[in-house]
Every structure is written in structure tokens, then in C-alpha cells.
Amino acid sequence: MMYHFCAQTDPGRARDNNEDSVAFEESARVAVLADGMGGYNAGEIASGMATAFIKSELSRWLLEAGATAQAKEVRRAMEICVDNANLAIFNSANSNAAYSGMGTTLVVGVFRDDRLLLGHIGDSRCYRLRGGQLTQITKDHSLLQEQIDAGLITQEQAATSSIKNLVTRALGVEEVVMLDVNEHVVEPGDLYLMCSDGLSDMVDDELIARIVVGDSGLDQKAGLLIDAANDNGGRDNISVLIVSASEAAEKRGLIARLLGK
Template sequence: MQYQFCSRSDTGLARPNNEDAVAVDEQACLAVLADGMGGYNAGEVASGMATTFIRAELGRWLAEAGEQANLREVRRALEICVENANRAVFEAANASSAYAGMGTTLVVAVFQGDRLVLGHIGDSRCYRLRAGQLAQLTRDHSLLQEQLDAGLITPDEAAISSQRNLVTRALGVEDTVMLEIGEQRVEPGDCYLLCSDGLNDMLDDSAIGAILALRAPLEERADRLIDAANANGGRDNVSVVLAYAQAGSGRRGLIARLLGK
């Protein structure tokens, strides 16, 4: 399996600074996205630290381990890197009053052959488009999701709730963090989307799926997602990472690229 990646991050229309961060290591088939929170500039410090640390440390490990690493080893490496990133952000927050209380959501995707190891904390998401069908692969760690699960509110009520952005897990706010990890089988033609809530708060799943399904280069689809979120209000920073899976190489890969896949 071969993978193509594309990432975009935009401040949006309402906020003065961008607290999202993205990082991609194409050689390691690694994508990282984070949405920071905290006081003045602290959110962008937390998200930047997390994405930079995980890309460097996990990317280095993946490069050294190569294809010899099994999925259990990849999962453990991901856990260790996230634990270390959490400790780094937590210690920085406690070392400076300017960064007190900062933290970040996180979603990390490691593609290895025809498998995806996916880890997340908070309400940043991963979606998959397969054969025209969009599926959300992550479950938000948020108060809103807990209310939905308990049947306290309906999906329609959730869509207009004032508690949309209250997360129940975040990296860097405590000395330990709970990372949720899952595995997925990848099929040729799959398109994966990592995004901050600035995207899915502005666009429903049908709109996201329609843009991902376009027969256009990844860069164009990423730009359209950002533009659509801003056109619908752009009330938050919005970031996306796209990963497209294709089988084979050479001529087949060239044809797929010409078709915008």
C-alpha cells in the first residue's frame, strides 16, 4: 500500500491566532493533528509542542523499526511517545504562569501496510471515506458525547448545544493521560481525514463526505474543506490532514494521481 498526504491549517474568521497544529512524516506514514487550549498563546504552544514532539520521536522510531515492527510494537511506541509528550507539555505548563492550564486534543494516525493504528485524545477526529461512504473512526472524549451516550440529549440538540467544546480528556493538563487506540484495515481507495472541531462544528458529515468524494487532488479537497468551514461561519481555527491509500506503484500510481486520487 502507498500513501499520499496533504495538510492544511487556517485561523478561521473569528479568532486572532491559530491554536491548531499539524505535522506529517510521509516517509514514516505518520500524521498528527492537535487543537490547543489555554490562556494567551498557550494553546498554540501546547499543540505545537505535542505535534512536533510526536512527529520527531515516533517518526524516528518508525524509521528505525521499519516494516519489521508488528502492530503491538507500533501501539506501544505510540503510547510511550504520547506519554512523553504529555509530560513535556504538563511540565512546561507548570514551569511558567503564562502557560498555566494549557493543554491540547490529539489525533495520531500511523499507516503500516494495509493497517492503520489510530490514537486520539479529546474531540479532534478521524474520518474514513470508503466507496462513497463516510465513517467517523474516533469517538469524541467530550461532555456532549457523554450526554448523547446517556440519552440525555438528541443529536439535533447536540448540534446547537453551548457545551460542544467541553472535552473530558486533554493532553498536558495532568501528569498522566489516557490515549484511546484502535486499529483499522485499510483498503485501496480509502481517504482518511484528521480534523479539528473547527471543521466538523461548521460542516455536517454529508458536506464533509461530499468534498472528500470529489475527483480532485488532495490539495484541492483540503482547501475546499477549509473554505467551506469558513463560508459557514469560520468560528474556530480549522485544520485538516488527508491521507489517500492506493495499491501498487509505478504506472498505476501515476494514473491514480492524474485522476486526482
């Protein structure tokens, strides 16, 4: 499987600073997105620490481990890198008054052959576009999601809720954090979209799907998503990280030869 990566971030229309952070390492097929929180510039410190540390350490481990690494070993490497990043942010917050209470959401993906190991903390999301159908493949760690799960409110009521941004889990806020990790089968033609809530709160899934299903390149799709969030108010920072999957060139060549093309 071949993977192509693209990331863009924008402060939005209501904020001067950008507390989101995105990073990827194409050689290791690692993608990381974080949405920071905290006073002063603490949110951007937390998200920047998370993406830089996890991208660097996880990519280094993956490249050293090579293609023979088993899924359970990759999962454990993800958990260790996230644990170490969490502790680094937590210790920084507790040793510097200006950073007190800082933390960040997290989405981290490792693409290996036809599998995606996807971890997340908080309410930043990952969607998958397959066959024209957009599906959210992460589940928000938020008070709003808990209310939906408990049947206290409907999805329609959730869209206008005043507690959208209250997360129940974040990186760096406590000494220990739990990373939800799930494995997904990747098919040729899949497109994966990681995003902060600056996109998902401003743009509904239907419009997101219409944008990403188009024939434009990844950079243009990312730009159109950010434009749509800003056009709808841009009340928060907006970050998108898009990964597309396609058959490896040698496999496509073999299929073409078998079909006599």
C-alpha cells in the same frame, strides 16, 4: 499500499491566532493533528509541542524499527511518545504562569501496509471515506458525547448544544493521560480525514462527504473544506490532514498484466 499526505490549517474568521497544529512524516507514514487550548498563546504552544515531538520521536522509532515491527510494538511506541509529550506539556504549564492550564487534543495515525493504528485524545476527529460513504472512526472525548451516550440528548440536539467544546480528556492537562488506540484495515481507495472541531462544528458530515468524494486533488479538497467552514462562520481555527491510500505501483502493474491490459 501507497499513501499520500496533505495538511492545511487556517485561523478562521473569528480569531487572530491559530492554536491548531498539523504535521506529517511521509517516509514514516505518520500523521499528527492537535487543537490547543489555554490563555495567551498557550494553546498554540501546547499543540505545537505535541505535533513536533510526536512526529519527530515516533517517526524516528518507526524508521529505525523497520517493516518487521509488530503492531503491538508500534502501539506501545505511540503510547510512549504521547506519554512523553504529555509530560513535557504538563511540566511547561506548571513551570510558566503564562502557560498555566494549557493543553491540546490529539489525533495520531501510523499507516503500515494495509493497516492504520489510530490514536486520539479529546474531540479532534478522524473520518474514513470508503466507497463514497463517510464514517467517523474516532469517538469524541467530550461532555457532549457522554450526554449522547447516556441518552440525555439526541444527535439533533447536540448540533445546537452550548457545551460542544467541553472536552473530558486532553494532552498536557494532567500528569497522566490515556490514549485511545484502535487498529483499522485500510483498503485501496480509502481516504482518511483528520480534523479539528473548527471543521466538524462548522460543516456537517454530509457536506464534508460531498467535498472529499470529489475528483479534485488532496490540496484542493483540503482548501474546499476550510472554505466551507469559513463560509459557515469560521468561529474557530480550522485544520485538516488528509491521507489517501492506493495500491502499490508494482501490484497495480501485476494486476494489469494478469488482466492482459
